[in-house]
Amino acid sequence: MAIAAEHKGMSAFMLQSVASKQINNFRCDQKLPAEFVWDENERPTVRHDQYLDEEIPLIDLNGILSAVESDDCAISHEKLTADMVAACKEWGVFQVINHGIPPEVVERARSQGRKLFSLSLDEKLKVQRQPQSITGYGATRMANFFRSLMWSESFTMRASPNSNICDYGNMLWPNESQEFCEAFEDYDHKLRSLAMKITKLLFEGLGKMPEQNEVFNDFWGSLHMNHYPPCPQPLQTMGLAAHTDSSCLTIMQQGTIGGLQVMRGGKWVSVKPHPSAFVIQVGDMLQVLTNGKLKSTLHRAVVNESSSRLSIVYFFTPDPLTTVVPLTLSKNEKPLYKPLSWKEYLNVKAKCFMGALDHYTLPITN
Numbered sequence: 001m002a003i004a005a006e007h008k009g010m011s012a013f014m015l016q017s018v019a020s021k022q023i024n025n026f027r028c029d030q031k032l033p034a035e036f037v038w039d040e041n042e043r044p045t046v047r048h049d050q051y052l053d054e055e056i057p058l059i060d061l062n063g064i065l066s067a068v069e070s071d072d073c074a075i076s077h078e079k080l081t082a083d084m085v086a087a088c089k090e091w092g093v094f095q096v097i098n099h100g101i102p103p104e105v106v107e108r109a110r111s112q113g114r115k116l117f118s119l120s121l122d123e124k125l126k127v128q129r130q131p132q133s134i135t136g137y138g139a140t141r142m143a144n145f146f147r148s149l150m151w152s153e154s155f156t157m158r159a160s161p162n163s164n165i166c167d168y169g170n171m172l173w174p175n176e177s178q179e180f181c182e183a184f185e186d187y188d189h190k191l192r193s194l195a196m197k198i199t200k201l202l203f204e205g206l207g208k209m210p211e212q213n214e215v216f217n218d219f220w221g222s223l224h225m226n227h228y229p230p231c232p233q234p235l236q237t238m239g240l241a242a243h244t245d246s247s248c249l250t251i252m253q254q255g256t257i258g259g260l261q262v263m264r265g266g267k268w269v270s271v272k273p274h275p276s277a278f279v280i281q282v283g284d285m286l287q288v289l290t291n292g293k294l295k296s297t298l299h300r301a302v303v304n305e306s307s308s309r310l311s312i313v314y315f316f317t318p319d320p321l322t323t324v325v326p327l328t329l330s331k332n333e334k335p336l337y338k339p340l341s342w343k344e345y346l347n348v349k350a351k352c353f354m355g356a357l358d359h360y361t362l363p364i365t366n
């Protein structure tokens with residue numbers, strides 16, 4: 001993953017600024033600027049709307065979320081948790097419906113997201129992501145690992161329990177931030193509760209419920225939005241390059257326009273949008289917590305020529321300072337990973353990107 005000559009010496013911060021400027025000043029009669037053209041062997045070969053006949057697992061949470069403790073639901077509950085684990089193992093991704101989050105909550109957040117990205121570049125740059133920060137506006141943070149620029153802009157906020165949602169609302173719309181603040185705070189609280197439930201169901205599916213562990217009591221969240229404007233040559237560029245998320249769990253709302261692709265059996269598979277579903281993916285921290293029983297999902301986003309696309313991503317992560325260790329060890333099972341904190345892991349990921357987990361992997365001994 002070399003950085004092209006023209007970008008050599010540019011910090012991630014400068015790369016972000018170059019990408020954001022180009023995307024925001026782009027006119028639809030122009031050709032794709034050269035900085036965004038990817039090498040032929042790295043370009044998407046599967047279109048955003050080219051789907052497999054076989055569907056990505058769709059899991060119906062109806063009744064189960066409120067009936068986690070009820071005996072009546074014991075069998076379906078067991079089946080559900082087993083289905084979730086199987087989906088993670090076989091696909092690395094699944095979608096959930098009947099998740100209990102009202103459509104108007106999703107639509108309010110999406111509408112505020114669209115409003116944010118439709119601001120002028122100067123207004124968005126008021127909340128530009130600063131070099132050492134993970135929150136704010138800019139191009140993707142992984143920009144400096146790639147030769148070419150990505151066709152997207154993004155915006156990140158910390159969510160509860162340490163939210164800066166309203167601070168950003170006030171910076172963007174000093175006298176009228178209430179709608180932004182309420183929409184995302186509501187979305188945050190509902191997603192946090194869903195993420196906690198799904199995480200517990202996955203641990204149950206693996207036969208372990210480590211609720212006593214401090215990681216389980218201290219999850220943090222962040223809200224991240226990606227905007228992919230229509231692109232004149234979508235198959236020559238990338239919306240977001242292949243990566244795994246550093247989170248435990250990622251819950252994504254991709255609206256009605258597809259673009260998310262996951263790697264399955266060496267092939268890229270497009271995740272077909274389901275109108276009311278959330279997409280669930282395993283992140284690096286859940287791989288560590290489950291001692292590799294669930295693997296973080298390699299995924300990317302591709303763009304298209306006609307529609308702008310907005311994805312809202314909720315990252316459910318450990319408290320940055322809590323020690324994360326494998327929690328699902330059976331009697332003779334050895335830990336595959338060294339203890340780490342999420343804060344330290346993010347620093348390693350910022351330097352080693354996809355090599356970050358290797359940094360913490362222990363040699364297998366008998």
Ligand SMILES: O=C(O)CCC(=O)C(=O)O
Binds near residue numbers: 301
């Ligand atoms: O927008 C998408 O489809 C993917 C987003 C994503 O993977 C991310 O923000 O980490």
Ligand SMILES: [Fe+2]
Binds near residue numbers: 245
């Ligand atoms: Fe991701």
